[in-house]
Amino acid sequence: MINVALAGNANCGKTTLFNALTGANQFVGNWPGVTVEKKSGRLKKHKDVVIQDLPGIYSLSPYSPEEVVSRRYLIDGRPDVIVNVIDGTNLERNLYLTLQLMETGLPIICAVNMVDLLKKQGKHINLKKMEYLLGVPVIGISALKKTNLDVLIDMMIEEKHKEYSFPKYDDRLESALSMIEDQLRGVVSDEDLRFYAIKFFEQDDDVWGNVALDSTRRSEIEELIKTAEKVFGDETGSIVANARYDFIARVVDMSIVNEKDFVMTASDYVDMVVTNRILALPIFVLVMWLVYYISIQTIGGAGSDWVNDVLFGELVPDTATVLLKSWHVASWMQGLIIDGIIGGVGAVLGFVPQIAVLFLCLGILEDCGYMARVAFVMDRIFHRFNLSGKSFIPLLISTGCGVPGIMSTRTIESEKDRKMTIMLTTFMPCSAKLTIIGLISGTFFPHQSWVAPSAYFIGMAAVVCSGIFLKKTQLFAGETQPFVMELPAYHLPKVLNILRYSYERSIAFIQKAGTIIFASMVLIWFLSSFNFKMQMVSQQESMLKTIGSIFVPIFKPLGFGDWHACAAGFAGLIAKENCISTIQVTFGNPSNAVFDKLMLSHFSSFGAYSFLVFNLLCAPCFAAISAMNKEFGDYKWTLRAVGYQTLLAYLAALVICQSSVILSGSYTWLNVLGVAIGILIFAYGLVIKRPAKTVDAESQLAKEGI
Template sequence: MGMKIALAGNPNCGKTTLFNALTGASQHVGNWPGVTVEKKEGKLRGHGDVIIQDLPGVYSLSPYTLEEVVTRDYLVTEQPDAILNIIDASNLERNLYLTTQLMELGLPVVIALNMMDVVRRQGGSIQSSALSQALGVPVVEISALKGENCVEAALEAVRAAKSRQAAKPVTFGEDIEHALEQIGTQVSGHCQPSHNRWYAVKLFERDARTELPLGQMAKDTIEAYIKTVEDAQDDDAESIITNARYECAAKLAHAAGREGKVHKLTGSDKIDQIVTNRWLGFPIFVGVMFLVYYLSISTVGTMMTDWVNDVLFGEIIPPAVEGWLASAATPEWLNGLVLDGIVAGVGSVLGFLPQMMVLFLCLAFLEDCGYMARIAFLMDRIFRRFGLSGKSFIPMLIGTGCGVPGIMASRTIENQRDRRMTVITTTFIPCSAKLPVIALIAGALFGGAWWVGPSAYFVGVAAIICSGIILKKTRLFVGDPAPFVMELPAYHWPSLKGVLRHMWERAVAFIKKAGTVIFLAVTLIWFLQTFNFRLEMVEQNESILASIGNVLAPIFAPLGWGDWRAAVAAISGLIAKENVVGTLGVLFGFAEVAEDGVEIWGTMQQVFTPVAAYSFLVFNLLCAPCFAAIGAVRRELGGKWTLIAVGYQCLLAYMVSLCIYQFGALLTGAASFGVGTVVAIIILVVFLYLLFRPQPKPESKLRRAAVKA
């Protein structure tokens, strides 16, 4: 097994950028054993025997969130050969708090002072040699974004690992050190000698996750030493250690001679005065997301998608495949499977890949430049007014790529009620799998209207906010939102290489999905729409799928799309949301082209009116996510809460879509006042009541009030 170097640091310290610079394409992404937090590792370029392990970003090794648990457990139990501690040099003192904990693990440590280019641009400086002397470990100045000294820092960590010289822990006050020394004698023999200091500190803090096979006498002795220090300092043990760490961090930062024009606003500060402004922040956010979807769906992405659909999957691939099948004299059923099933279904999904790549590119740019962190900060201000935490928006931002990691990211929320509600509502934000559905509806039924894409995004945001208000007024979720603290990184121009890599990774993941899950799904759809129950090739309307669809169609008739093909497409989206487009591609004959060159997608206009089309879109955006995301919900919340989540999502999607169609059809004259309209009015009245009814007091407050009375 090769040498392992662990990258550890605070969130937004540039750790992932450094990891990408060190490993390039030789990366492996998986999950930590027993948990679903993403695990990244890769080989150091030019050194195949050196494994770089990217740990989740944490502020402390006293775990409250799953990321902190994973990082701590890995460092304590797995014991990498060395730790490369990445520090945001522009926030030196705060980052050094984690460093004081890493130094106690009995492992070689190397400090990488990242973002030195930002420090210099601000007119500041850091004496890295003085910091190295104060800590007793190597310190390397780097800029992960610009690739400065990245490899040098990694090689320094390799040298430290080979020397096996463990870092010396920082020291606290005399009374604390005396207590730690005595506690250390009690734990000696119960842990590795290199971990003696670590366990002594954790036992002093009364860390609940620290377990050692100590006898009752040893525990009583340890407790006596802790109480002595607590009485002397008139504080609890955990706070005493926390304060001592901050004092050490302040002394270390002072030793480094951190200088800068602190009185002068930086460029990031000036930008934040505008983009996080109480009044301008949200309109700017709306404008940014409108621009992202406008570029992806209505302009740049559409031009490339039109070429892929009309030329590649219209004039090149189908005739070529058809000619090859004819020359091979293949049977009729195989021709239908390949042309009407695989090419039509998978091709209809891949046809929207250019639009998705433009979206991925825009989101990668916003994330890497630092604006996404501001959106979370901005949404916290809005969310808290409705009883939600800004922490809930982090999973939702991640969910714009895929709902599964978005659901997993909810583990950073300490409050169990807030976490459950976040998991239930996260998938309302359109993920990349829903983009083909949005693009299809916008292009085939709204003539590429600019407003369809952005409106889909904000329908998701509105569903989250309204759900938060309503759910927070129930006993299951009532309570104050969790506090939200987040580091806002300095703005910077992302590296072109990093943004393109981010876009490419997501695109490849989508292509793999199209080649596996969607391939199997459209093949099944083709079989069901080609054969009857006696396995005879029949017309589409006499097929197995039509029989099943005709049973389901009446359920969706009040929503404006009672055609069996639309019903089947919506149900197939539970496997993977892209299947909605793939299924429609098979059922409406995407591979065929009319004589005038117009795609058969135009026949969808005979099934969907504009209002019904938007109702169909909203239903697929809000209803239960794909099976993979549902599985992630089950892993996070368990079976009971999964049923609650899926039931709520489907019910909300149905009611919102029903109201959209019934009121929209009434206003446009497409339908007259009827039973469906009455039902929609009742739903709206109940919804408004739940939205605006008074906020109940938390159960604990009610009990206290009753006791007082």
């Protein structure tokens, strides 16, 4: 059995290579005790070769869970060979990890990926010279186009891999490392001496705490470190980092030829405008308005109108009615099928065209490279409000679904920033919430194109304001982590990629409608058709109205104190799509024209908008809550998050509704009091400065069980 470890920076093409090498022979799970995904697979046509896809990392310093996992696997697991995947378009950054991998002494193959992109960029890497300088095998590949993968496979399964000497740094540093190795000899294995010597010199806490050294050896190493710091006039961590970068600079200077070093590319010219400090945010707002306008108001809206008015408004219900009557089906069963299942599920499926168009637009923006610029722009904004720039990626993913967005927070190194991002991620309008956005904007604001995109920016505002407030609390106080990412060159989107992106998310939405929402609608129909004595009754005497009416006083100040809306809100905890289908069922599954009239008669425009804002920001669906609980690893944190989200949603909806009443002119002192209380609470959270107590980082982590 041959064990191969794939290691590399994030976004270097490692996962693409892993998929190409293993195909369907993959196993996915979590590393023991860590919420970091573990992906293994067997090499195609070589079942005796197991490939381990290590998490994307930038170094072997154990600061993030990913780095801890990778380092432990390499040092303790000792794979037979490491395939270091290097992004050829960013050689300097990637080689920093390469040197650290070489310092482990494990057999290594450097696979320089994206050689096809290098050619387009006018760059050329002399792989033979690079191999000579590093002293390890180097091969150029394209994981996407599967270039040279057969050669790489042959190199992986060779019985003996080429031995190499460790990278040699500054003579003074090498002297210090040699003396530390002498102190470690007999304590760690000879093959690990170089790695542990460097880690002791860097004053790596994990190594100093776990390697058993007697007091004499420990004090000798401490004296060596103090002497080296005096000689270099710098800290040991910086000494090693500078030595590595000096080595990398020599390799790059002698290996890479860049024909366009002094030529502005088309991407550079576009970025001068798109990432401009003044223009970037207005452009982003305009782009998102256009996306929602196309998705909700025009193309997507036209498709949804046909599905609602024709397909589920006439064809399906009428056909089902004729068939059920011809089969002499009981009237209660006809009500369940037509009013409950077809009416409820159909109300959700009516938004599929809007969702498909939305993801089509987002797919274009992502594939062409614009969304990477958005992350860059938002990082500048987020840092001003004490948020990590890395938080934007989970937020972006959450526009599809909150569950993967929550799971993607694993890439955030800081435990506090990660927990805060988990708490805020579901503020973004996911595809399920798009059904509520579509209903409210289409019914109450048919000619107002600002309503749909405003939901997106309300979610962003909730994230930013929460970041300001939460960073002032003891739970989240501390410095935010820097965000580093590579901006890809702009390119024309690939039609197949975009269509697949839209198709997969639309199908996932439809599957959800066919399972969770189907079951929910059976339950909602039952509750809305029977009383507590199990007698079939009208909507006004049903269990659902009784249950919904209990909560009417709570939501009345928000403008939707109606049992239909209250019942819909609680059904939305199962799945947010249930909000719309539940309202449809509680109104007796009328035609769309009648349904619109009923909605307009039961809710004011701003009461409906308040309903939209509340459901946008309040506790997410059960699936997302479950994902939060898994990532937090503590039900108390989950309760904190759900409680905070619901409270913020209530306050925001209260201020919006009561402000609209005041603006209309027909208000009382209670309306003014409600707005004043809401604004004061927001102001207190945003403006009042509460100095955070200083807490020892190690004791805090120990307290949280990390």
